[in-house]
Amino acid sequence: MANSWDLTPTSGAFAATVRPMSTPAVRTRIAPSPTGDPHVGTAYIALFNLCFARQHGGQFILRIEDTDQSRSTPEYEKAILDSLSWLGLDWDEGPDKGGDKGPYRQSERKDIYREHAEILRKSGHVFPCFCSDERLSEVRKAQTAAKSSTKGYDGHCLSLEASEIESRLAAGESHVWRLNVPREGTCEVLDLLRDPISIEWSTVDMQILLKSDGLPTYHFANVVDDHLMEITHVLRGEEWISSAPKHLLLYKAFGWEPPVFCHLPLLRNPDGSKLSKRKNPTSIRYYERAGILPEALVNFLGRMGWSMPGGEEKFSCEEMQKNFDIMRVSLGGPVFDVAKLRWLNGKWIREDLNTEQFAERMMTWAVNRDYLLPIIPLIHQRVDTLADVVPMITHFLSGNPDLSEESFVHKKITPEDCKKVLVFAGWRLEGMADWSSEALKERLSGLATDMEMKQGAMNIPLFLALSGKSVSTPLYETLAILGPDVSRVRLRLAVDALGGAGKKQLKKLQKAYDALGSKAE
RNA sequence: GACCCCAUCGUCUAGUUGGCCUAGGACACUGGCCUUUCACGCCGGCGACACGGGUUCGAAUCCCGUUGGGGUCGCCA
Numbered sequence: 001m002a003n004s005w006d007l008t009p010t011s012g013a014f015a016a017t018v019r020p021m022s023t024p025a026v027r028t029r030i031a032p033s034p035t036g037d038p039h040v041g042t043a044y045i046a047l048f049n050l051c052f053a054r055q056h057g058g059q060f061i062l063r064i065e066d067t068d069q070s071r072s073t074p075e076y077e078k079a080i081l082d083s084l085s086w087l088g089l090d091w092d093e094g095p096d097k098g099g100d101k102g103p104y105r106q107s108e109r110k111d112i113y114r115e116h117a118e119i120l121r122k123s124g125h126v127f128p129c130f131c132s133d134e135r136l137s138e139v140r141k142a143q144t145a146a147k148s149s150t151k152g153y154d155g156h157c158l159s160l161e162a163s164e165i166e167s168r169l170a171a172g173e174s175h176v177w178r179l180n181v182p183r184e185g186t187c188e189v190l191d192l193l194r195d196p197i198s199i200e201w202s203t204v205d206m207q208i209l210l211k212s213d214g215l216p217t218y219h220f221a222n223v224v225d226d227h228l229m230e231i232t233h234v235l236r237g238e239e240w241i242s243s244a245p246k247h248l249l250l251y252k253a254f255g256w257e258p259p260v261f262c263h264l265p266l267l268r269n270p271d272g273s274k275l276s277k278r279k280n281p282t283s284i285r286y287y288e289r290a291g292i293l294p295e296a297l298v299n300f301l302g303r304m305g306w307s308m309p310g311g312e313e314k315f316s317c318e319e320m321q322k323n324f325d326i327m328r329v330s331l332g333g334p335v336f337d338v339a340k341l342r343w344l345n346g347k348w349i350r351e352d353l354n355t356e357q358f359a360e361r362m363m364t365w366a367v368n369r370d371y372l373l374p375i376i377p378l379i380h381q382r383v384d385t386l387a388d389v390v391p392m393i394t395h396f397l398s399g400n401p402d403l404s405e406e407s408f409v410h411k412k413i414t415p416e417d418c419k420k421v422l423v424f425a426g427w428r429l430e431g432m433a434d435w436s437s438e439a440l441k442e443r444l445s446g447l448a449t450d451m452e453m454k455q456g457a458m459n460i461p462l463f464l465a466l467s468g469k470s471v472s473t474p475l476y477e478t479l480a481i482l483g484p485d486v487s488r489v490r491l492r493l494a495v496d497a498l499g500g501a502g503k504k505q506l507k508k509l510q511k512a513y514d515a516l517g518s519k520a521e
Numbered sequence: 522g523a524c525c526c527c528a529u530c531g532u533c534u535a536g537u538u539g540g541c542c543u544a545g546g547a548c549a550c551u552g553g554c555c556u557u558u559c560a561c562g563c564c565g566g567c568g569a570c571a572c573g574g575g576u577u578c579g580a581a582u583c584c585c586g587u588u589g590g591g592g593u594c595g596c597c598a
Contacts, residue, residue, distance in 0.1 A: 033598045068597055133596085140595095149523040151594055176596055194526075203524050203594085211596040218598050242525055242593040265527080265591090272590060300533095303547095307534060313547055330534075333591060337532050340548045350561070 026058030027232050030084075030091070031222065033065045034076035037283035037485060038083035040336070041237065041267050041275055044301045046089045047317070048264060049235045051302075051324040061229060062094030064105040065222070067215045072107070073433050083284040087294045088317055093229075101229040106221050113216040116224050116254070117177055117209065125253040126177045126209055128165055129157040152205035153178065177210035179219075179246060187245035192233075192262035193329055197241065204245045219243060223250040231259050235326075238263045238333075239274070262326060265305050268333045275336055277488070286485035287341075290399060291365065295352070296345035303344075304334040314347055366397055374481055378473040392473065396481060400490055401468025403497035410460050410470060417453070418461035419498040423509050424451065424516075425462060426491045435484045437476040444476070450516040465494030 030046035032038075046060075053060040062084070066072035081096060093099025103109055120126040136153070143151045158180070169175070182201045189197040209220040216224070226234060241263050251258040267275040275282055281290075287297055295316060302320045303313070306329050315323075353361060366372075379392045395401065408415040428443050448458040463472040466487065472478060479487050495501055501509065 031598090035598070065598065071597070129596095136596095144522090147522060151523075189525095191526095197525070199525065205594070208596050213596075215596090217596070222598090237592090238526065239592055239598095263526080268591080270532085274592070303533060305533095311535060311546060313533090327537085331527055332529095332534095333527075334534090335532060337548070340533060343548055346561090 024230060024232060026053050026056035027061060027230050028053040028058065028235060029061040029063055029226070029229065029231050030089075031063045031065045031225075032080050033068065033071075033218075034073060034080055035068055035071035036076060037277075038076075038080045038285060039282050040284055040287070040297075040301065041282065042080065043084065043087055043089060043284055043297070044267055044304060045235065045237060045264060046084060047087075047298060047301050047320075048306070048326075048329075049233075050089055050091075050317075051321045052233060052235060052326055054321045055324040058232070059092040060090075061099070061101070061231070062091035062097075062104065063225060063229070064095055064107075065218060066105060066107045067211075067217065067221055069107070069213065069215065075433060077105075079285065083288075086288060087284065087298050089298070106216075106225065109221070109225070110215065112228070113210070113221060113224060114214070117216075117220070120209075120250075120253055121177070123253060125180050125250075127158055127180055128169060128175045129153070129178045129208070130160075130168060130173055130175045131156055150202060155183075155206060158206075174212050176208045176212050178206045179209050179249065181206050181246070181249065187248060189241065189244040189248065190261065191241075192260060192326060193331060194263075197244075199242070199245050201245065204249075207243075207246050219246050220250065223247050223254075226259055227251070227254070227256045233262065234259045235262045235264055238266050264329065265331050265333045267304060268335045270335055270337070272333070272335070274333075278492075280336060280338075281485065281489045283485040285483065286489060289483065289486050292341065292345050293348050293361070296341070296348040299348070300341045300344050304336070305329050305331075314344065314351070371396075374477070375473075378477055395467035395469075395472065395478070400486075400493055401464070401466075403464065403468060403494055405498055407464055407468070408461060408498060412454075413457040413460050415498055417457075418464075419495060419501065420509060420512070421447075421451070421453070421458050421461045422465055422491050422495050422498070423501055423506070424513055426488065426495070427513060429479075429484070429488065429491075432484065435480060437480040440476040440479050461494065462491075465490050 028049035030042065030049055032042045032046075050060045062081075064077055064080075066077065077095075081094075084091075091097065093101060093104060095102075095104040098104075117126065131153075135156075139154050139156075140151065142148075157178070181204050185201050186198045187201055187204070189199060191197060207219050208217055210216055225231075244261060244263075248258055269275055269279040271279065273279070277283070281287070284297070288294070298317050298320075299315060302315065302317075306320075306324075308315055308320075308323055309325070309328070310323075312319075349358070375393055375396055379389055382392065383389055390397075405415060408418045410418075413421075424447060425444060428447060429440070432439060432443065448455040451458065459475055460470050462475060463470050466472065466475075466478055466482060482490070
């Protein structure tokens with residue numbers, strides 16, 4: 001029986017390319033999680049889903065995956081919607097647009113998940129697990145120590161007596177629901193772009209489907225929603241391949257036909273690892289602030305892993321949709337090369353903007369009332385003529401400052417301390433959802449005292465990092481206006497200018513940082 | 522470490538039914554032209570089929586192995 005998992009989805013690879021008229025129209029989706037700044041990787045996956053859907057005359061849906069209550073915020077959700085809109089990646093159905101398959105926000109679908117969990121409970125595909133965090137981490141530790149090839153949940157609660165389960169549930173004991181994964185046989189995952197992938201069930205974890213807060217995890221909500229929203233093709237990042245068996249198992253358990261899967265290569269840092277904000281700016285808003293045109297960014301993302309049949313470098317989103325062919329996706333992970341993005345952006349500026357449009361773009365980008373208004377109070381009392389303004393605010397209108405080690409030579413602080421301040425400040429600013437000047441002040445003001453350093457000295461490297469000058473507009477307001485994306489990148493660039501911080505040094509700094517006894521996160 | 526994915530210039534890629542590939546284009550780098558400067562633009566240069574076995578008359582293209590890179594192994598997605 002364990003071997004009888006016939007999980008062959010649809011009719012194979014041709015289903016996507018030659019979908020007969022009788023089958024439902026193509027429906028794809030992007031399902032971002034509002035737990036951070038809008039990521040270029042989200043835009044990249046969204047673009048391919050959009051092009052694929054449009055190419056087949058189908059719909060593209062936006063769904064918010066906010067089941068992680070502790071990290072999801074409405075601000076991030078708005079930022080993601082705004083950024084995708086800015087890029088022109090428009091969706092047909094979504095939390096803001098509505099549609100007849102809603103709601104499109106997972107936190108508003110709790111009842112749906114509960115009902116579906118009940119179905120699986122009755123069919124025995126899920127089981128309650130009462131294990132504590134402590135026990136789980138011990139199991140994990142033991143597995144690591146034993147160099148066990150299989151890691152993950154050991155199936156402890158699977159062997160509980162029915163009567164015991166009933167009484168513990170009745171007593172209201174905290175528990176989660178796990179997926180009952182077979183321990184034998186293999187699962188075959190079909191992918192539009194590669195040969196069938198065989199994965200042993202024994203290597204698949206008994207995934208938690210329903211958390212103790214009653215909310216589903218990604219794996220569960222995702223399958224239920226994709227089915228209910230009639231998603232026909234799932235184009236997602238390669239990182240999901242290893243959890244595809246769980247998803248397939250869920251479709252099987254519900255008796256549903258799974259969508260066609262297509263795992264796209266992951267965007268990479270210059271060193272080849274998965275694109276991450278530690279090593280590369282990843283926020284869409286950063287690129288917007290850096291003066292990248294939305295059409296150029298979309299064009300560039302379209303060049304990642306895909307090429308026009310005619311080999312064109314520059315093309316619009318419409319042209320991409322018209323010429324899109326999923327089979328032209330190449331599987332090697334593309335490096336997000338900012339230098340090439342710049343060139344492409346320049347090409348769009350030179351070739352597609354006339355003088356008037358260029359001026360308009362400058363105005364919508366930064367030379368406008370809304371952008372200038374919060375900046376004026378910072379320089380108002382310091383200027384004698386209007387002509388004094390621009391030199392004082394260039395850091396709000398230019399790219400990142402050009403810094404070298406010499407930039408940090410100052411009588412009030414040594415370059416080594418500069419680096420320390422920059423790294424520590426970066427850590428203090430991590431994970432801040434509220435990026436107002438007040439919140440920033442609260443976070444940063446204690447740092448100088450903690451480091452037994454004068455505020456004046458501490459500000460020098462920060463000013464340098466943010467503006468390229470050791471004297472600049474007030475710190476917290478400057479950070480607030482620059483925003484988290486630009487600010488973080490500039491702090492990192494400044495550390496790099498100081499020779500960067502290697503693993504060893506970071507470890508040492510971390511130790512010193514922890515010793516501050518601060519309210520670090 | 523286990524499992525899985527991937528593999529053409531430093532980077533993005535063309536090449537997809539094996540011969541038209543002495544491997545094409547673009548970014549970056551570089552030489553020159555244009556030009557009052559710089560940039561743009563134009564012309565040129567540098568530069569890759571990871572390695573080893575097969576299959577074949579013939580392989581970047583197919584198969585196997587090795588190596589390398591990446592991903593996953595959370596009550597995150």
